[in-house]
Amino acid sequence: MSVHTVDVRRVQRRTMSLLLVIQVLGSTAVTMTFAVSGILAAELSGSTGAAGLAQATLTLGVGAASYLLAAWMNRRGRRVGMAAGYLIGAVGAAVCVVAAEVGSFPLLVAGTVALGASAASSNAARYVATDLATADRRATSLSLVVWVATAGAVAGPLMVDQAEAVASGFGLPPLAGPFLFTMMCALVAGLVVFAFLRPDPLLLARATLRSRTAPEESEAEPAGPVSRFAEVAPTVAALVLAHATMVAVMVMTPLEMHHQGATHATIGAAISVHFLGMYAFSPLSGRLADRIGVRPSLTAGGGLLIVSVLVSAGLFGASSFTHGLGLFLLGLGWSVCTVAASTHIAALSAGDTRLQGGADTAMTVVSAGAALAAGPIMAVWGFAGLLAMAAVFSAGVVVAARRTQGSRRPWSVGRRR
CATH class of the missing domain: 1.20.1250.20 (MFS general substrate transporter like domains)
Structure with missing residues (x-):
């Protein structure tokens, strides 16, 4: 065909x-x-x-x-x-x-x-x-x-x-x-x-x-995997750090709530609100990235992650409500970052699925490490120590966002509407 x-x-x-x-x-x-x-x-x-x-x-x-x-x-x-x-x-x-x-x-x-x-x-x-x-x-x-x-x-x-x-x-x-x-x-x-x-x-x-590439462009040397990785590395870093922040805080907040006397039903409700923030508003995250661009979206997502950490740390008091609010903002920040970063990785990889898979592998491995480290960190330095680590990761998302760059050859098949 x-x-x-x-x-x-x-x-x-x-x-x-x-x-x-x-x-x-x-x-x-x-x-x-x-x-x-x-x-x-x-x-x-x-x-x-x-x-x-x-x-x-x-x-x-x-x-x-x-x-x-x-x-x-x-x-x-x-x-x-x-x-x-x-x-x-x-x-x-x-x-x-x-x-x-x-x-x-x-x-x-x-x-x-x-x-x-x-x-x-x-x-x-x-x-x-x-x-x-x-x-x-x-x-x-x-x-x-x-x-x-x-x-x-x-x-x-x-x-x-x-x-x-x-x-x-x-x-x-x-x-x-x-x-x-x-x-x-x-x-x-x-x-x-x-x-x-x-x-x-x-x-x-x-x-x-x-079929749409001009002959002189097709004869040009295509960007290799190393060159494309250099372009995509800051975006992958933002994706990985956002996911690590989300996982570390999510897995330990229920334990902190339990220590504060919250019921299992209350803890379950907080986790449900967290998933609501992660997934329910994804279309809005997509519209945001399409409208204002990836770099501002990643910055906004990193900012939401920082705010979520501050709320969880007791900026507005420590209660089941504030923990639930913190988890909701954590999920929302993750959503904004994940949609924006994944979109940028798809564009920059120029159809090289190895870069996309590599980004997902890095995200999975680092977040698993964050989950494993969260327990010992909380045991030694408490929930505040865990949140301090999460704040550093969240700030890293904002820094990585500032270093993102556009592709020299944007990957796009369809015509703009």
Whole structure:
């Protein structure tokens, strides 16, 4: 099929519709797995300390798969790479079901590593949304994919009881149920992507840009990965620091609230408000980035993160309400930063998915380190010490924002409206 006969806008609308559907499936599977993997690990190993290991291996799987799948997409396109991630994740979930049935902790660890590939494909979906987007709609398109994950973030944990009941009906251990449901979600998502993500948006974007490139430009030496990495490094730093700030504060605030006497219901409500800030306002974050640009958006997001830290530190008093407000602002700041940074990375990478996957790998690894360090830091220096670290990270986002730069060759297929 000639690229001249393809309606790029129509393909983009179809791609976005497909992405929104599979994001609901993918995000539901991921949040359900996170909700029970630690519990199953502790039950199989007989040690509460093993619960953290299961979460760590799942995070490790996400980080490793993010780059490996991106490298595959760079050669074969989005369709093959994303489908492979979901299908590998489905196999990992099946291994976890077997682990629950036979009572094998090592098998569970192996399964959670493979399961991370499904989450990596879901993360990559936000970049897929930008492949065929016009330059003035790139952030908005990306933000819609982030926004629809709200459904999965809410529905996943709420469906654990039903999934356990289904597993019991099949004679399986109850905790195998969420992994069984995750396997089905990942399998359906992978098959849908493989069957319907046609034409491949990345391959179409590359072909379209080649057809529009003047002969003298095509003969010029293209920017290599090292040159593009130098351009994108400050934006990746902003993405990584924003995510590390969010994770470190999010995982320890419930403990601080518990120490202050908050009920479990109150703590749960605060976490729900946090997720609301993370996802519900993503379309607004996208509109902001499209309207005022990436650098001001990242600066605003970093500023929101700093304000959230100050609120959590007791600037307006220490109470369950202020902790909830701090978590909401933390999620909102993360949303603004993530949408803006991811949009800029998509533009600067010029279709090189390895840079996108590398950014996600760095984000995952550093945030995992921040989560692991948060406990010891809080044990030694208290919640104030943890917030001091978060404030430094947040300030780093603002500094990195000031160093972001535009691409010499903007990656844009569609025409501006």
